Amino acid sequence: MPDTRVPAYPMKRDCPFDPPPELGRIRAEDPVTRVRLWDGSRPWLITGYDDQRAVLRDRRFSADVRRPGYPHVTAGSRARRRRSRTFISMDEPEHGRYRRMLTSTFMIKRVEALRPRIQGIVDELIDTMLAGTPPVDLVSAFALPVPSLVICELLGVPYADHDFFQRCSRAMVSSRSTPEEAVTAGDELKEYLIRLLDRKADEPADDLLSRLVVEQAETMTRSELADMGMLLLVAGHETTANMIALGTLTLLQHPDQLAELREGDPVLIKSAVEELLRYLNIVHSGRRRVATEDVEVGGRLIRAGEGVIVATDAGNRDEKAFPDPDVLDLHREARHHVAFGYGVHQCLGQPLARVELQVVYGTLYRRVPTLRLAVPLEEIRFKHDMLVYGVHELPVSW
Numbered sequence: 001m002p003d004t005r006v007p008a009y010p011m012k013r014d015c016p017f018d019p020p021p022e023l024g025r026i027r028a029e030d031p032v033t034r035v036r037l038w039d040g041s042r043p044w045l046i047t048g049y050d051d052q053r054a055v056l057r058d059r060r061f062s063a064d065v066r067r068p069g070y071p072h073v074t075a076g077s078r079a080r081r082r083r084s085r086t087f088i089s090m091d092e093p094e095h096g097r098y099r100r101m102l103t104s105t106f107m108i109k110r111v112e113a114l115r116p117r118i119q120g121i122v123d124e125l126i127d128t129m130l131a132g133t134p135p136v137d138l139v140s141a142f143a144l145p146v147p148s149l150v151i152c153e154l155l156g157v158p159y160a161d162h163d164f165f166q167r168c169s170r171a172m173v174s175s176r177s178t179p180e181e182a183v184t185a186g187d188e189l190k191e192y193l194i195r196l197l198d199r200k201a202d203e204p205a206d207d208l209l210s211r212l213v214v215e216q217a218e219t220m221t222r223s224e225l226a227d228m229g230m231l232l233l234v235a236g237h238e239t240t241a242n243m244i245a246l247g248t249l250t251l252l253q254h255p256d257q258l259a260e261l262r263e264g265d266p267v268l269i270k271s272a273v274e275e276l277l278r279y280l281n282i283v284h285s286g287r288r289r290v291a292t293e294d295v296e297v298g299g300r301l302i303r304a305g306e307g308v309i310v311a312t313d314a315g316n317r318d319e320k321a322f323p324d325p326d327v328l329d330l331h332r333e334a335r336h337h338v339a340f341g342y343g344v345h346q347c348l349g350q351p352l353a354r355v356e357l358q359v360v361y362g363t364l365y366r367r368v369p370t371l372r373l374a375v376p377l378e379e380i381r382f383k384h385d386m387l388v389y390g391v392h393e394l395p396v397s398w
Contacts, residue, residue, distance in 0.1 A: 043307030076182030156207025242390025
């Protein structure tokens with residue numbers, strides 16, 4: 001029988017905009033506590049902002065999924081990560097060696113140079129929406145295509161194949177997938193990328209996968225390159241698409257702030273992106289680690305070999321770091337949020353995500369000032385998934 005005194009994780013969410021209420025109670029009463037996972041294991045849950053940053057910058061907490069005690073998200077993710085591993089699941093110096101291969105592509109200056117092209121993609125999609133007959137599903141017509149087109153162009157993946165890789169992506173990250181489904185989806189996408197890399201090795205183009213397959217020909221196998229490409233492709237569209245859709249829904253519930261955002265102040269647009277990242281915190285599975293030696297966190301001793309979950313959605317609602325954390329305030333200075341993680345494993349693609357969201361939030365509501373929900377809020381369909389939580393369909397009109 002499971003120990004019901006230890007709360008199950010993840011907890012039930014009552015609202016698409018907020019973390020589970022129990023996380024707030026735990027943060028207030030017992031910010032470093034045990035929780036119970038799907039496999040019966042009992043890792044530590046870290047809910048306080050300061051403790052989270054301490055853990056994420058401490059190299060005594062390993063991101064290596066192969067270590068005993070690592071708290072896997074689901075049986076599917078455990079099976080898939082045992083089959084292939086990317087640099088986000090590695091420790092130094094291995095992690096740094098792979099990450100440095102990509103750093104130049106995601107430098108702020110390089111990403112800023114993509115802003116005009118991202119603006120063009122956003123404008124073209126809005127043009128198509130406005131030329132059609134409302135209502136439309138904002139997710140399929142806009143929120144998914146924007147980051148998918150951007151990451152496809154950056155990597156050199158044909159956008160014509162987006163239905164395939166989005167299907168694989170959903171199966172890989174969903175908590176509802178069986179281990180067999182997650183592994184099959186990962187294998188299919190990896191085989192697709194290996195074939196694509198083979199073609200790029202023969203005829204390289206001006207894209208990231210071509211550069212990698214040429215520059216790393218002597219140091220990385222096709223399988224390793226495909227794993228890296230798969231990580232970038234999946235991470236490069238899934239979470240940003242959910243931020244676009246759920247961010248739009250959030251702003252529609254705050255019309256006064258939305259009206260202010262429509263005025264186009266670039267400073268407010270950047271501030272709004274950071275506040276929405278903090279407020280919504282799309283990833284709800286936490287950052288996973290395992291202790292490599294005994295470490296004290298928040299007055300609790302975490303033993304070597306014990307798993308740790310850093311619940312960043314709880315950290316981003318910690319009143320010690322963000323006054324009135326449950327209030328959306330687009331003027332808040334929120335850039336120190338932990339939506340992208342913290343420390344050496346902080347999200348590599350965050351500059352790209354920020355530019356995409358700045359362009360979207362600064363364009364969509366200005367160009368479509370009468371944008372509104374086409375159905376009542378309670379009829380909106382959400383993706384109830386403990387890894388990525390977003391809007392499944394968002395019918396809008398104007």
